[in-house]
Amino acid sequence: MLEKKETHYEKAILVGLITPLQDEEKLKEYMDELEFLANTAGAEVYKRFTQKLEQPHPRTFVGSGKMEEILEYANENEIDTIIFDDELSPSQLKNLEKELEKKIIDRTNLILDIFAQRAQTSYARTQVELAQYEYLLPRLTRMWTHLERQKGGIGLRGPGETEIETDRRIIRDRISLLKDKLKVIDKQMATQRNNRGKLVRVALVGYTNVGKSTLMNVLSKSEVFAENKLFATLDTTVRKVVIGNLPFLLTDTVGFIRKLPTQLVESFKSTLDEVREADLLVHVVDISHPSFEDHIQSVNSILADINCSDKPMIMLFNKIDDFTFEKKDEDDLTPITQKNYSLDDWKKTWMAKSPHPTIFISALTKENYSDMKKLIYEQVKDIHTQRFPYNDFLFEYFDEEGNHLN
Known part of the structure; x- marks a missing residue:
C-alpha cells in the first residue's frame, strides 16, 4: 500500500510598510491578500511585521531596528521564507538576502510563482516563463551560474566575460526566443478569434x-x-x-x-x-x-x-x-x-x-x-x-x- 505524502508548507513571515500613500487599514487589506497568496503558493504564515516609514528604506526596505527584529524571529522559529508586500529593487533584494540569509520573495515574485504552478497549457507556461525571466534579469546574481549548462559551456563565454555576464546573455536569448514563440501563438489565436464568425x-x-x-x-x-x-x-x-x-x-x-x-x-x-x-x-x-x-x-x-x-x-x-x-x-x-x-x-x-x-x-x-x-x-x-x-x-x-x- 502506497503511503500518502504529506504536503510540505514553507514557514513564512510577511513584511509590509505603513506609508503616507498606504495607511494602516489599507496595509492590513494588502497583508491579508498577501497571506492568501502565500497560502496558495504553499506557505504557512507565522507572523506579520509592519513598520511606519515615509518611504521604503532604499537599502533594506525596512529600517535597521526592524531588520534585527525580523532576523531574530526568523532564526528562532526556523523560518524558510520572508515575503515583502511590495516589489523590491535588485539592490534591496541583494542586501536583504545577504543580511537575513533567508529566501527573500516580494509580492511580484510570489504572484509569478503561483502563475507558474497554475499554468497547465504550453501557452500559459510560455507566458509565465517569459514574465519570470523579465523579472529575474535585473536581479541576476551568482546563484544563476548554472544557466550556461542549458546551452553547453564550450564556445559560449567571450574573452574576459564574467559568469554573470554570460548568464545575462543566456537569459536575454531565452527571453527573445520566448517572445518569438508567443508571437507565433498570438497570430494563431488571432486567427482563431477571426474564425469565430460574427x-x-x-x-x-x-x-x-x-x-x-x-x-x-x-x-x-x-x-x-x-x-x-x-x-x-x-x-x-x-x-x-x-x-x-x-x-x-x-x-x-x-x-x-x-x-x-x-x-x-x-x-x-x-x-x-x-x-x-x-x-x-x-x-x-x-x-x-x-x-x-x-x-x-x-x-x-x-x-x-x-x-x-x-x-x-x-x-x-x-x-x-x-x-x-x-x-x-x-x-x-x-x-x-x-x-x-x-x-x-x-x-x-x-x-x-x-x-x-x-x-x-x-x-x-x-x-x-x-x-x-x-x-x-x-x-x-x-x-x-x-x-x-x-x-x-x-x-x-x-x-x-x-x-x-x-
Whole structure:
C-alpha cells in the first residue's frame, strides 16, 4: 500500500510598510491578500511585521531596528521564507538576502510563482516563463551560474566575460526566443478569434477568486476548473452559450489583482486581447469580500490601461449567499446576512445605481439566476441587432418554464 505524502508548507513571515500613500487599514487589506497568496503558493504564515516609514528604506526596505527584529524571529522559529508586500529593487533584494540569509520573495515574485504552478497549457507556461525571466534579469546574481549548462559551456563565454555576464546573455536569448514563440501563438489565436464568425463576444472579467469560472460553468453547462484559490484559472476558456435562441461566445479570463506585475500584463497579451476584442464585458464582483470596492477600482484601472473602459458592461455582484456585514449602529448589533438581506434591499444600495446594468446573484446557489440570464440576453440582443438590423424577428425569449418574456 502506497503511503500518502504529506504536503510540505514553507514557514513564512510577511513584511509590509505603513506609508503616507498606504495607511494602516489599507496595509492590513494588502497583508491579508498577501497571506492568501502565500497560502496558495504553499506557505504557512507565522507572523506579520509592519513598520511606519515615509518611504521604503532604499537599502533594506525596512529600517535597521526592524531588520534585527525580523532576523531574530526568523532564526528562532526556523523560518524558510520572508515575503515583502511590495516589489523590491535588485539592490534591496541583494542586501536583504545577504543580511537575513533567508529566501527573500516580494509580492511580484510570489504572484509569478503561483502563475507558474497554475499554468497547465504550453501557452500559459510560455507566458509565465517569459514574465519570470523579465523579472529575474535585473536581479541576476551568482546563484544563476548554472544557466550556461542549458546551452553547453564550450564556445559560449567571450574573452574576459564574467559568469554573470554570460548568464545575462543566456537569459536575454531565452527571453527573445520566448517572445518569438508567443508571437507565433498570438497570430494563431488571432486567427482563431477571426474564425469565430460574427457571434457577439462576451468576456467575464473581475478580480481573482470572485467566481468567474463557477459562473462560466453555470452559463455554458461546461466543466471549467473552479477552486477557492487565487488564480485557479490561467488559460482563457471560450464556450458557445445559447440563451433563449440567441447564441454568443462567452470567455473566462484570468483574474486581476492589485499591484499586478507589469511583466504579466505584457506576457499575457493574448489573454487580455480576449477582453479587448469582446463586445460586452461582465464585471463579476465578490460582494462578500470586505474589500470589494477596492477590487472594482483595481479592475477598472486595468481595463483603462488596456483601453477597454468604454466597452458596454454589466456589473454582476456575485456571492450574495455568502454576504455578511456588521452594522455600526450600537443599538443594533445584528449582522446583516444573506438570510435577512433581500434582493429588494440590494436594489436600493449604491451598487445598484451604477451607470451600467446591474444584477445581484449567487452563481453557486443560482439565486436570481433567471434575471441574470435575461439581462445578459437583452444586452447581447442589443449588440446583435445593431450588427444585423434585419434579423430582429429571430428573437424570441422564453424563461426556463417556457413562459414568453418578449
